[in-house]
Amino acid sequence: MGCAHGKCCGHRPRSSDSDSREFQEVSQFSVHGKHILTERSIECVPVPSRNFRLEYSVLTQRGYYPYSPGKENEDSFCIRTQVQGNPNLHFFGVFDGHGLFGAQCSNFVRDRLVDILANDPRLLLDDPANAYSSAFVRTNHELHDSEIDDTESGTTAITVLVVGDKLLVANVGDSRAVIALKVGDRVLAEDLSSDQTPFRRDEYERVKLCGARVLSEDQLDGLKDPDIQTWGDEESEGSDPPRLWVQNGRYPGTAFTRSIGDSTAEEIGAIADPEVSTVQLTPDHLFFVVASDGVFEFLSSQAVVDMVASYPDPRDACAAIAGESYKQWLAHGSRTDDITIIIVHVKDLRNAGANAARTASLRTGGGSSNSSFTTASEMYRSMRSEISVFETYQCTISNNRSHAIVVPSLLRTPQS
Template identity: 55%
Template sequence: MGCAHGKSQEAYSPAGIDREYQTHHQQQHHLQQLPKSPVSPLIITKDHRKIASPKLPPVGPARSMAERGSPKLEAVDIDDTFRPSPGSKPLAGMLNASQSPYSSDLDISDLPRFSKVSNTFLPTSGSKVVRVPDFNYELRYSFLTQRGYYPEALDKANQDSYCVHTPFGQDTNDHFFGVFDGHGEFGTHCSQFARKQLCDNLLRNRHFKANALKAYHQSFIGTNLQLHRHHIDDSMSGTTGITVLVRGRTLYVANVGDSRAVVAERRGKKLYAVDLSNDQTPFRQDECARVRLCGARVLTLDQLEGLKNPDVQCWGGEEDDDGDPPRLWVANGMYPGTAFTRSIGDTVAEQIGVIAVPEVLIMELSHQHPFFVIASDGVFEFLSSQAVVDMVAKHKDPQDACAAVVAESYRLWLQNETRTDDITIIVVYIDNLFDPDTGKNTENNEEVESAVGEAEDPEKLTSSAEDCPADDVERGARVGGIIAPVSQLAWRQGLVIYLSACTRRSAVKEEWKMLSRWILYFFERWMMSFMRNLELRWVEDA
């Protein structure tokens, strides 16, 4: 599977006019001929094949990186951050917050202009299904991407890319999903380059089978270096990257930037969102402190322009973002203005601490995890992780879930801003994952209530430094990620799962239980010795 961007630039106007306007004058002329009737900001056809959107007026601030020219300039034109002119109408006043994403009372006579919006694309045959044979469960997935609306760049390409590889490489138990959100003048090229090269680097990495954590670390850094050497100009352009490797029943989630992965977790009759990644932005105190040590100035636009005290941290948490997020600036210039602290590319921003080292999280799937979601920040700008999980939980088909989330994200962008970001999402349902401890699987779908509250901190899913052997802590610190040790527990859990399954199938259950305890005891002693020696070799090699 590969990434898809807009297949064409064909327009779909609400009055049925789908031909391309050649000039702005022609555009205005035809608008005068359109009837005054309700228009939907996002129209999904009955078969979910296309989403069409009218064009709306200029944009307000958001958290993407600046798109600008040479860093020698004294001022920058920051993409996604320019302020609407005083005469422009705020979209919130034009669109009722309670309106459905499928209907609107907008009068097109109130809109200054319409223009073309690229198609969005779903898999041609709908949702896809792949098996994880060693654990006898299935992954049902779908994906959707929507080009953003930028009033000052009506033909701006979709800078989001995604990839789905099922299987990933030769092992049918490995499956790979990724979303890459490009930024800057050449962001589209950067995201497409990273999408392909990262996968190639992972599969070629000699540690990929034995140590996915180390392979992820080396592959992200290697992809970043390859992009620097490529003819693509990544001085002020780059891409985020959020990827999920499904290996058996284990998820390896690697992230640079502010795209996000979320898993749904069932607790009783409630479904909670658990973040599998931490957005890497200056809102995080640890990331803010790190880039400052590298020489970055961390300021909002108001602080940079002297409207607020630059010596006082005037921003709260990301949930309190007022549209003017903290950004990174060189010591004596007004560039690069990145609103993230890690990315692939961005050679200028690397001078002030922006790095391509991923944070990696490892977790075990269980029957309590019905699905997970990967999406660009275009989804999470106005939707919390919990809101996304609640929406996906209402649909049995991941294709419908993708369409619903994109529709709501698009609607909220138009309600709160005068433009939209590119929006990309992958939804993966987990079916028939058997839990030997409870005898249940992920198809035991009792009616689940949505949980109210914020998503769980992903650090709770991983071991703390105190719980890890010294070698694991050292290696985790070296890759710059959440501590995720290569533990003997993984081997123990695998053996328990296998022996428990045998026990349930055997008529002589007590004999099997006794035998399993002895096998487990000797196997664990041997594996502890083997893994300790292997880990020492990894440390020496590194």
């Protein structure tokens, strides 16, 4: 959703890891009024400690901005397998930049966050969740100290670290991670993250205590009563959400309450401390999705999971979700957001805890206790002795596909 001033130009995103060199931004060219998505690869990586594998694909698509035709994609992503040289640690992250230097912020965080995390010895010792949180906070400080002007620019970050047969999820902002759970004949979506916006009462109260004015743009302009501090939900009020403003100004206007960068918004409560959660994978977990809010602005978590479940090939699912997201954006206005989506299938997982999987929140960034990280710490300790047992390798699934995938035309604004 970004800031009130929109998303501006920046550098073209790329993956920060050599394992993901096959992945690239989809090209945009017109054929009979259609925009074609180029071919993407499927990659797979084993998790030898639990004898299963991850099969994944990614798509990133620049948004359609009719008044800024030269604007580049401010989304970026990072896929890094074998973090710290460990064949059982794999990182997936999506970063959604915003503001004048949003692309630079997104790319900076994409490159630095996983490096900081990978170099923290606590990751394989007794404090993995705090290592994860510290990586976010340190990246934020480094961005402040960099040559990038993050006064009113920054990025959200949604990341998943696969740790053997567990996921460690860390999030700042309103991008999202979702996992699919098979229950009987149904495939249900379970959110792995919670959007951090003023729609959440706890986040609203936190930023108010830090000095933020929380108002929608209509309230700021006097078109609606500013004293009514309830806004319904994101689905019904997404076009004019509550935003963070300084007390006597019309800035920064962020529609999220946590981010990396955004030094002005940080002064009124927009922190970089992530919310961290862990989930035990079971054979009933089919896949998980990590995506920017360009996907989730108009599609629910369940709708995204339903679409992934409809396509055996994650490349087709990525393209279908991108196409539907574009369609919904254009149905609601004259532009689309940048869209980035990573789909990771969990293959051949078998363990004894199939009915015990549920997401457990590990609260960080203010008020967390060390005891909250017991489960995550134990899982890392158990893995340390397994590293040398397994031969590391990575496989690539053939990318020989003859078909092109078509998404809605972006050459004209739809009729109202």
